[in-house]
Amino acid sequence: MLIEDLLAGLPEERVVRDPDVLRGYAHDEAEWAPWELPAVLVRPHSAEEARTVVRTCLRHRVPVVTRGAGTGLSGGANALAGCVVLSTDRLTAIREINTVERLAVVQPGVVNEDLRAACAEHGLWYPPDPASSPWSTIGGNVATNAGGVCCVKYGVTRDYVLGMQVVTGTGELVRLGRRTAKGVAGYDLAGLLVGSEGTLGVITEVTVRLRAQRAPERTVAGYFGSTGAAGEAAAAIAAAGVVPSALELVDRHCLAAVDAWKNMGLSADAEVVLLGRTDAPGALGEHEAATMLDCFERAGASWAVQSSDQAEADALFAARRLAYPALERLGPVLTEDVCVPTGAVARMLGRIEAAARRHDTLIANIAHIGDGNLHPLLITPHGDEAARARAQAAFEQIIADALDLGGTVTGEHGVGLLKRPGLDRELGPVVLDMHRAVKQALDPHGILNPGKVFDERNST
Incomplete structure (x- = not known):
């Protein structure tokens, strides 16, 4: 009856029942997060x-799971048995790029990188840039409050969402937020929906704030003997008052995996590579680059240099973005997303190393180290259930350590299914009941x- 009602209200080609297609839309990229086959x-x-x-699902009391590109890493888009998966992959219009107001109006299925390219044609820039930006969509980015490489200086998705059009849980189509630079009329309901992971509404359009194109970046790279030493360098940069446009950590496991896959010739003779960038103009940019280089050297870098080769610098950052899919080739990857205060980064990296030893688990590390958002990648051999159990234990230990250091269970990937127990510990029963009241x-x-x-x- 559900499918018949959907077909009565929609063109037939909108409704897909092929089981092989359904399987492809039934889950995101979260390793080990449970999923079931949707009804349609x-x-x-x-x-x-x-x-x-x-509205059709509401009449039948059938769950609706909204899905973007499926690049999520927490199980937030995973289907339930008998549910309807609502895909936004046909909602791909960039409706407006306004150079006067510096905003864009887009449908949720627009790919992040496509929006950035379109804005660049007008001398404008949309900053949020998750590693999945070539594939992930604006709707999914909004649903998880995605961050990325440049968020250390420019903030995350929530900082750029002005307004949105949403289908509510009661089937109403409403507009939230505004187009103006300022506005405090009523509660910030648009901000509330950012990061809500599809639990409060179905986003059908987003209005985002844009910035002017920035100056070319300068890149500083350094090799370190441990993640802890790289963490000390990051702390020194913060203490020096420099806010880099990017500060990324990539360990040797990640570089080796990317090299084995793409043959980029980037494997370094170091445990960890730290990549810093500044986009400050003129003399200020030179000063910031020199300060980062000095911090690298004082923290014990075995090699550090300001890159004069833009292609080489871009290749290093490309390797950073390719790390996750490259590691997936080695076996199932369970991805962490904890975030700690910047002053606790070095200690947290040390605890991650300790968790790897304690649970006999290979953990590769990439990190937005400048803002404390760490992505330990726990790798297990295919079909090794004992290794999987050890990795799960290490996963839980990393969450506990992050909370112990005053951090959070997720910096940008979302809670989904994988982080629910951690969220319970982070928020506590009273605040969780506040969440339930909003949901209700x-x-x-x-x-x-x-x-x-x-x-x-x-x-x-």
Whole structure:
């Protein structure tokens, strides 16, 4: 009956029932996050069609799981048995790029990198740049409050979302937020939906703030004997008052995996490579680059240099973006996403190394080290259940250590399914009940991505 009602309200080609296609849309990239086969996949071509999907599901009390490009790493887009997966991959229009107001209006299926390229044609820039930017979509970025390489200086997705169009859990199509530079009328409901992982509404359009194109970046690279030493260098840069446009850590496991895959010739004779960038103009940029170089050397870098070869510098950052898919070739990868205060980065990296030893697990490290967002990548051989159990134990230990150091369980990937127990520990019962109250108000029938982020039962 559900499918018949969907077909009654939508063109037939929007509704997909092929089991092979459904499997491809049933989960994101989160290793070991559970998923089940949905009843149907729907690909709306407009906000009105998305509203039809939600209203139909509401009548049948069937869950709706909204999915972007499926690049998520926490299980936030994983399907439930019998649910409807609503894919935004046909909502791909860039409706407006406004050079006067410095904003863009886009549908949620627009790929991050495509938006950035379109803005560049107008001398404008959309800063949020997750490693998945060549594939991930703006809707998914908004749903998880995605960050990226440059967020150490320029902030995360929430800092750029001005407004949005949303289908609510009651089937209403509403606009939240604003187009103006300032505005404090009412609660910030648009901000509330950023990072809500599809549990509070189906986003059908987003208005984002843009910046002017920035100056060319200068790159500083350094080799270190340990992740702890690289963490000390990052702390020194912060203490010196420099806010880099990027400060990234890549360890030898990641570089070796990228080399084995892409033959880029970048494997370094070091345990860790630290990559810093500044986009400050003129003399200030030279000063910031020199300061970063000095911090690298004082922290014990075995080699450090300001790159004069832009192609070489870009290749190093390309290797950083390729690290995750390269490591996937070695075996299943369980991805962490903890974030700690910048002053605790060196200690957290040491605890990650200790967790790897304690649980006999290979852990590769990439990190947005400048803002404390660390991505330990736990790698296990195919089919090795004992290794998988050890990796899961290490995963939980890293979360506990991050919380112990005043951090959070997720900096940019979202809670999804994998981080729910950690979120419980981070927030506590009173704050979790506040989350449940918001969910109940905006999705009273509980059809929007149920079971993600937190247990929706009333705990009191």
